[in-house]
Amino acid sequence: MDILHYLSIGFSVALTPLNLGLVLAGCFIGTLIGSLPGIGPINGVAILLPLAYSVGLPPESALILLAGVYYGAEYGGRISSILLNVPGDAGAIMTTLDGYPMAKRGEAGRALALSAVSSFFGSIGALLLMVIFAPLLSKLAIQFGPSEYVWLMIFAFTCLATMVGKRPIKTVVGVVIGLLFATVGIDSGTGILRFTMDIPNLFDGVDFLVVVIGMFAISEVLVLLESWARNDLKLTPVGKSFVSFADLMAVKWVVLRSTLSGFLIGVLPGTGASIASAVAYGTEKRFAEGHDDKFGEGDIRGLAAPEAANNAAAAGSMLPMLTLGIPGSGTTAILLGALLMFNVTPGPLLFEQQPNIAWGLIASMFVGNIALLVLNLPMIGVFVRLLSIKQSYLVPVIVMLTFVGIYSIHGDSFDLFFMIVLGIFAFILRKLGFSLAPVILGLVLGEVLEENLRRALSISGGDWSILLNGTMTYVLAFATAAALFAPKLLKILKK
């Protein structure tokens, strides 16, 4: 059994003292970041990435830490959703609908416990699917040539445009801005400088970390400044935290369905935890038709569905990132950028040539989820108490960590100023209803897209028809067309 062999390699990586410590730290930080309203997983990963890089962690350890923050945050997001009616991150918005009413009824402990267990099963289910599908997908992807990769990326951007946000056109603008950022610097094909404006710091290209931190963390601080108001949120008392067997039995099919749909949505490029939880909630509401009068008033099915789905999506979005090098969500785009910084190129060969990274990460996610279950059941009280950290203590820490992180990469103040400029730009984008994930996706994929496009055309001698050549390119082109027109068709069908 190949899979068992690779998994054993994975666990031997994940269970070294350093990596075990990092996975625990990542899960703890992730749960904390997820539970604090305002900073979501994307910011947490962005802020920690330069620190992990500068400290000199090996690539698999850095990835294990950052991924821990990512899926840990999907657990943490529910805490403030349930207790405060404020989602801790975007994936936990649906959790407020039935979680908060339960807390108001005095069942906060029951809601927290059940959602933790749902999250756990969602994650583990998705991980098992990943273990099965990752080798298959990489076997398929190993035959991909440059044309297939070009299509794959166009497909990813199309999914992003049609499924995220209200205005597809604004998503496209975001992607193009990201792709253009990626063209700055020395062109690898000819060695000429492009768009550097004679600034030496840009000769190597726009630093990925500076863009990510500037656009996410700095703009987040500005948003927090804007939205902050002096209000003391009232925490609902947690009460007794327990999981009853009857509750589990009542939601077992809900969790299973939501895990499957969450995983699939996570795998689709560009669509992540927030869409997965919304879809799962909607599906379960339809399934319960006739008995759905409790939905929105504290139904445990409405609580379990989004929590299983958002965790399954978080794990699912790692699959295309690792096997194809195409991130499934904004946060995995940052993880992909992190791998590239460590000179690790994700793709079909990763699983064979560097099994310690790919399988080490997967194994660490099993370990991490068990740790998260412990953190979120018996130790839930710690996070509830941390929820009352004041913004006045939190924001200085965020600002400090972003500056230290960016400065420590090159030791150059230029990066700090550039980061602030990007932060202002991102703030404007956010205020005008553009989302930032497309920009980051464009940035990480820009170089690969251009390289593959140029490679394809040099194979064909400049003939563009090479892009539609072979079964796989037809399939991907068809999938792109389907992603483009599916939302419109669905609208017509509904009428």
Added chain:
Amino acid sequence: MLYDRIFAGALLVLSGLIAWTAFHFDVPFQYEPLGPKAFPIILSIMLAACCIWLIAKPDKNAWHPNKEVLTKIIIGLVIMVVYAALFEEAGFIIATTIVGAIFSWLFGEKPLKAFLYALALSVISYFLLADLMELNVPTGLLLGDL
């Protein structure tokens, strides 16, 4: 005036500049048919097309900041710029104490408490980051010899 139109207009000008710059890249030799010009030019055309669409069909202004909010954001920006300027020159501890205190105050802390918190934060973090994690943290004026 709609923000979308202003922004899309600015991007439209930018896309023109990008296309113009890319068109004038000086490429001494090139082994492949596409070269370094084509990709940016394709992107700038896409950007321009999207911008024209946005100018024709802009969204309503959804952002209505009042004076108080704008002042706060500008103060926040100014102190971040100050932080960037002080970071290397004055060193981590001084810069973080000043900037951390102002941020803490902006988020509702009383001035003295904000200052004490920022002081403690910067001193503790300095030793954590510089000694424990061995990061490149500028010492600056204080502790120059340590």
